[in-house]
Amino acid sequence: MSDPREVEQLLRDQARRTETRADLQRRHDDLAQVTPTVGVLDEAALAGVDGADAGAAVDLLADLARATDPALRAKARRLSVRLLVPPARAGETQRRGSSRLATVAGEGLDLDLDATLERSLEHRPIRAEDLRWRGWRSPARALVLLVDASGSVAGKPLTTAVTTAGALAAGLRTDDELAVVAFWSRAVVLRHLHSPAAPSAVLDALLDLRGGSTTDLALGLRTALAQATAARVPHADVLVLTDGAWNEGEDPAPIAGASGAARVHTLVTVDDEEARTSCARLAAAGGGRAVALHRTSDAPAAVRAVLR
Numbered sequence: 388m389s390d391p392r393e394v395e396q397l398l399r400d401q402a403r404r405t406e407t408r409a410d411l412q413r414r415h416d417d418l419a420q421v422t423p424t425v426g427v428l429d430e431a432a433l434a435g436v437d438g439a440d441a442g443a444a445v446d447l448l449a450d451l452a453r454a455t456d457p458a459l460r461a462k463a464r465r466l467s468v469r470l471l472v473p474p475a476r477a478g479e480t481q482r483r484g485s486s487r488l489a490t491v492a493g494e495g496l497d498l499d500l501d502a503t504l505e506r507s508l509e510h511r512p513i514r515a516e517d518l519r520w521r522g523w524r525s526p527a528r529a530l531v532l533l534v535d536a537s538g539s540v541a542g543k544p545l546t547t548a549v550t551t552a553g554a555l556a557a558g559l560r561t562d563d564e565l566a567v568v569a570f571w572s573r574a575v576v577l578r579h580l581h582s583p584a585a586p587s588a589v590l591d592a593l594l595d596l597r598g599g600s601t602t603d604l605a606l607g608l609r610t611a612l613a614q615a616t617a618a619r620v621p622h623a624d625v626l627v628l629t630d631g632a633w634n635e636g637e638d639p640a641p642i643a644g645a646s647g648a649a650r651v652h653t654l655v656t657v658d659d660e661e662a663r664t665s666c667a668r669l670a671a672a673g674g675g676r677a678v679a680l681h682r683t684s685d686a687p688a689a690v691r692a693v694l695r
Contacts, residue, residue: 388575394592397575402595403496404431405455415447422451426458429465441477441684442546449546469555472587527562527582528694529618530555531649533611533627535656536598537571542682547656549593550686552627555584558690566614567592570607571599572635580614603636604629608651615649623649625673626693628680630657631665638678639672643673652693 388394408425412418421432428451436444448470452465481508534548548569566580567589573612577592578584596623608627615623625646631653643651651673653666658681670677680689 388573391579394577398577398592401597402453404597405460406450406453407455411454414450414474414666415443417443417447421447422459425456428459428464428466429464429644433466443453445550445683446543446546446680449549449594466593467549467553467590467594468587471550472556472591478674488587493607516684518665522537526614527560527564527620529564529613529615529620529623530559530579530694531566531568531611531623531625532566533625533629534569534593535571535602535607535627535629536569536575536596537600538598544656545593546683547680547686548628549590550683551626551654551690552558552593553587553588553679554687554690555626556589556689559586564618564620565589566611568607568614569593569596569598570603570610572601572603572605573599574607574610576610576614580617595611595678600634601634604631605636605639605642608639612642612646612649612651616647618649620646624675624694625649625651626654626690627651627666627669628654628656629666629669630662631669632662640672643669646673654686654693655688656680 388397393588408418415421417432417436418431421436422428433444433448436447448463448467451459452467454460532552534552536546536548538544552567559565564580564613565578565586566576566582567578568579569575575596577596578586580588604627608625611625615625651670652675653670655662655666655677657672663677663679667677676693678689678692680686
């Protein structure tokens with residue numbers, strides 16, 4: 388499913404299944420501290436939970452973003468974006484690895500006279516922001532996050548997916564591309580690679596998602612690779628958030644092996660030998676890396692390890 392209107396209707400239907408206060412209380416001992424009454428979210432109290440256990444704080448925030456209380460749900464979602472997709476600070480988007488000499492708007496090695504003169508034709512007199520320089524720049528990236536939404540998408544699976552999407556969105560530059568696909572017995576494109584919406588908007592889609600029962604990893608991978616083929620850059624990276632298991636469809640490894648210019652990586656969510664073996668096999672077939680992601684707080688480091 389990739390039509391935005393159909394996806395929006397699916398998410399609207401699934402989002403009707405909310406978490407009551409009683410449901411939340413059974414799972415979170417700190418609930419009364421963080422939300423003492425209806426519609427209230429105490430950010431200082433949540434920060435205290437975060438200081439004690441970052442993973443528990445993100446789990447709680449993700450559950451609050453599905454609360455039956457609409458005011459609490461809205462506040463939790465706004466806070467999720469602020470915490471998981473902070474604005475980049477100056478210099479943070481510079482990447483290690485291969486780079487190329489290119490024309491850049493910021494100050495660089497030498498003034499690019501031709502590009503500056505071209506800008507000056509649009510604005511007279513020339514402005515400081517019209518100056519163009521030659522500098523080293525890492526190439527743009529195309530990233531596709533594939534999320535296993537089979538079974539119950541709640542608790543740790545949800546927070547791991549949201550935190551991973553947040554880590555990817557936080558690391559994007561303006562010329563990067565990001566797609567997000569969720570799969571169970573069907574595959575749903577939550578964000579298209581060329582979507583004009585802010586990348587952080589995909590967090591809302593993940594928080595609305597409830598998923599389904601069975602797991603067709605091959606279908607999800609095909610859908611993710613279809614997004615990757617639309618990339619404007621020569622190579623795309625597909626990051627599969629999975630335990631490596633499937634109980635419907637065909638073996639996904641040959642599909643990863645036919646991924647063409649795209650690289651298929653696995654973020655391994657379960658710490659057992661079967662999961663490690665299955666995910667390593669899938670990543671090897673797709674020319675990518677298999678990296679452990681057992682705690683939600685490890686998502687940014689796992690993303691960096693895959694894309695290093």
